[in-house]
Amino acid sequence: MSRNRVKEVHSLQLAAVLKWVVVGLALSLFGGSYVYEKNEVMRLATEVRNQETDLRSWKKRNQQMQYNIDRLSSYDELRRRLTAMNSGMVRIGELKVVQMENGRVPITSIARNSGQNPGGGLP
Secondary structure, X not given: OOOOHHHXXXXXXXXXXXXXHHHHHHHHHHHHHHHHHHHHHHHHHXXXXXXXHHHHHHHHHHHHHXXXXXXXXXXXXXXXXXXXXXXXXXXXXXOEEOOXXXXXXXXXXXXXXXXXXXXXXXX
């Protein structure tokens, strides 16, 4: 049994090792991309949920604003508010006309519309 020990050395086959290294790298790459995509889907789902919540709140606000606009612009509501304030509606012909000159109000320019200007506006 006097054999040479060099012949008994089991050498690694380089091609087989490289194949398993490439397979391992590919599996880790696929796993990493799967985790990344899963996290992106979760983040986007949370963002969509938050935006849907905002949309519902904006729709609710819009409905409330529309209700207020409809209520406050109705003739009956305006008449009720004027009555509650003890204020009557004034016809345009009964208004006072004031002309301002450079921020001053001259006393001579304050006058009642007594038929001089039937349109009710400025002369």
